Amino acid sequence: MSGYFTSSIGRKFAMALSAFFLIIFLVIHLAVNITSVFSADLFNELSHFMGTNPLIQFGLQPVLIFGVVFHFVMGFVLEQKNKAARNIKYVRNNGAANSSWMSRNMVYSGLVILAFLILHFIDFWIPELNTKYVQGDMSGLLADGEGFRYFEELQHKFVSPIRVGAYVVAFILLALHLLHGFTSAFQSVGATMGRTKAMKNIGKAYSILIPLGFIVVALFHHFNH
Amino acid sequence: MNLTLKIWRQKGPQDKGKMVDYKVSDISEHMSFLEMMDVLNEQLVNSGEEPIAFDHDCREGICGMCSLHINGEAHGPDRGITTCQLHMRMFKDGDTITIEPWRAKAFPVIKDLVVDRTAFERIQQAGGYISVNTSGNTQDANATPISKHAADEAMDAAACIGCGACVASCKNSSAMLFVGAKVSQFALLPQGKVEAADRVRNMVAQMDLEGFGNCTNTGACEVECPKGITLENIARMNRELFKASLLKF
């Protein structure tokens, strides 16, 4: 494989692999979040399992972090290279005539998602690490010991309308990112199926329904606490 | 019809270049875009000015020489055509038309609207051929059976005329539609399969070396290509390179 991953096409392949990984991750993440709408107990159970299972914590979580970091770092690297490939810009360029807005602005939708991810880390992930690994409290229980803490923490996060607003905006941008990205990833790995009508429709459905799911969960807790 | 033209003028490769406004009048809607350019150049020659340099040769859509980024699109607003096939009836009286050269680092401007597309030649030389001895005992072409499907797809890929509109319209100045077509044309046929792995590896390496950008699957190339080369050719090139890389550790 010498040279493959330093070639333009190999880099795209790696980019697509990290994207596929993120696409699968989002489904799992949403599946857990959705439970919080109808069962606080189930959500607590799942959160506790996800947060304390060693295989997930020390096996999958590092892979996830690597996948996310790789994806946006590679995204920026490719964007830089591609910008450099046109050193003199057109005075007039009609991009809308031949390509979608989403496809031309992946780095900007990506940037908004990245900003959201940073906020998300500060909101949920860093406190989790602090509780579990710094303070050493692996019980997942509330301070008074009366049941699990996850559901209450979740509700607490969605009180602020500003945070919920930022959340909604980020997920709209994620939808736009995916509306191009989903089928694009298939093309990058050379899979023709990405351009079939069925796959385009699946891509559209995924790109709209998954972000919408996250938005619904956020709004639900904002208005029901 | 009467038109205002905003045209890129650049004396030579080192010159900075700038947009210059020109007026042309009494342009017939039956003229081709290049004939309209001829009218302007006659006008310039008659008034003692330097005519505008632009590429053209066959003027019937087969050679790939004509270029021009017209009103923000490669080969102008029409589809499935080259600039020599673009009719003035696509424009209206009083229109302002912006005319620029192909823009890509790998396609430097030589003069005015003429760009250097020898990067494409070098990519071709890196593998866009098959090595056959033409010693007089050449095999009968029909001796090797080829499925209709493969023959059709190879023929479609071979329709690429190397014009560079794909590069010009891609936001990344990527040459992948061109290289994809050239790789596919051979990879689909038994004669080309023999050297398929080396071909794709060498052509992609040369493409990267020339400084073309990286495909992000926006599909602008496919829309602007005068010969209907499809994105499937890029997907096929991606597969071919992956296969070729697996063979060679």
Ligand code: HEM
């Ligand atoms: C969970 C979050 C994300 C998901 C699910 C996701 C998904 C995708 C997908 C499916 C692709 C297409 C891959 C391909 O064509 O090979 C893609 C491409 C890309 N992503 Fe993301 N992405 C995410 C986050 C980000 C972030 C944080 C950035 C940061 C800048 C980013 C920037 C890019 C860029 C620049 C591209 C390449 C553009 C292109 O190929 O057209 N993405 N993403």
Ligand code: SF4
């Ligand atoms: S692929 Fe189409 S646009 Fe690109 S060089 Fe060939 S004919 Fe021109």
Ligand code: FES
């Ligand atoms: S001049 Fe030959 S294709 Fe236009």
